[in-house]
Amino acid sequence: MKNPIKKVAAIHDLSGYGRASLTAIIPILSSMNIQVCPFPTAILSNNTGGFESFSFVDLTDSMEDYMNHWTKENIKFDCIYSGFLGSSKQVDIILNFIETFNNNSSMIVVDPVMGDNGKLYPTINEDIIEKMKILVKKSDIITPNLTEATYLLEKSYTKDINENKIKKMLLDLSNMGPKIVIITSVPDTIIPDNINVLAYDKESSKFWKVGCKYIPVEFPGTGDAFTSVLIGSLLNGDSLPIALERSMQFISTSIKESYGYNYPRREGILLEKTLDILKMPIMNSNYELLE
Template identity: 65%
Template structure:
């Protein structure tokens, strides 16, 4: 039986307040015409980016029940998509989920959320890094930021890095298993006002780059939004460079739509103001082959 719409298993945490993880992923992918089946890894009263005193419910054991019930229902997915994970046990559960639900046809996307700005998050240690490497080996697509790529490769987070060195990182990461590697927040030369997303496709042996002007503002959840657009775009049949272009353009629009408003940026970008952009014709303008 042919499904009327594509279906994704989205394995992420759920925060009641603040636009991040599932509260970003679900509206983006739904707007792109894709059914999202969430498997919450934890439930929080707010996300952790700038909030304190939040409530936290660990759903690790429930994830096992989720997986078993979905197996009984014989659900099939066009994509398995994971993000922030709170423990090595959760990584093991997702690894088993991929074994159970992964096929030759579906897409496995791992966003190895571990840190940013040259540092690991407080909940991350060397055991999580090593477990994440094993999960990465099962993925078709990974989307680490510059910091996460460095930790996966045991490299220094040197902001003065050449484009050729980034290309070496991309190839090395692809050798861990994924065919497509996308590194976000890649620093440009010191005199530049831009930041870049650079990707490598092993099958075609091509590198793609999309640059965007750096905007001096930090909003939690933009990484979740970017990867979600990439996932939705690929499932819609777009090529990798067009997916990159759409992801960068959408997140840039989110930040620009939010930056001028006087509100706490810890709440995330004003996603509601730009969701409709996802249904506009694709404006291919900025990707380049490097």
């Protein structure tokens, strides 16, 4: 029996306050007609962006039992999507999860959530970084931001980086295992007011770029939202450049919409007001095939 709705196993944390991780992933993918099956790695009182403190419950000790019950139920997934990890030990559990639930047609997506703007998040340490490199090897698609890409490659972070250097980073990350590598939050050195996403598809040996005007405001959870739209788009049959364009359109339009309201930015983009963007056709496609 073929299920009419595709399923994503979302291996992420749950932040009780602020639109990030599972509280962003679930509504976005659900609105794209995809079922999200949460596999929580940690429970936080609030997201880590913009708040001075947060409570943190590591769910490592519960994850294997959680997974074993899914195994007994013989659940199948069209995508396994991992993000923020509560401990380095969780990588071993996720590797086992991939081995158990990957049915050769599942798409394995790893968003190596570790930091931003050149800095690691408070809960990330060297053990997690090293383990994340192992997880990347088992993935089909990875979506690090520029900071995370530099940590994976053991390079120094800088915003002054040209297109050729980013392409080299994409190739180096692809050589670690994934078929598709996407680096987000890349400053445009030619058009300073722009921010770019660059991607490399190993199977076609093609580089893609999509950009938008940079808006000088930060909302937590935009990385989770970008990757979620990307996954939904690909599962719904879009090509990689179209999926990149759709993801960028959603993020940039959502930021503009949210920016117009007076509320604490630490709460994330106003998904309740912006999910309808996902039902809109792509406007003024500007993805670019790079030489």
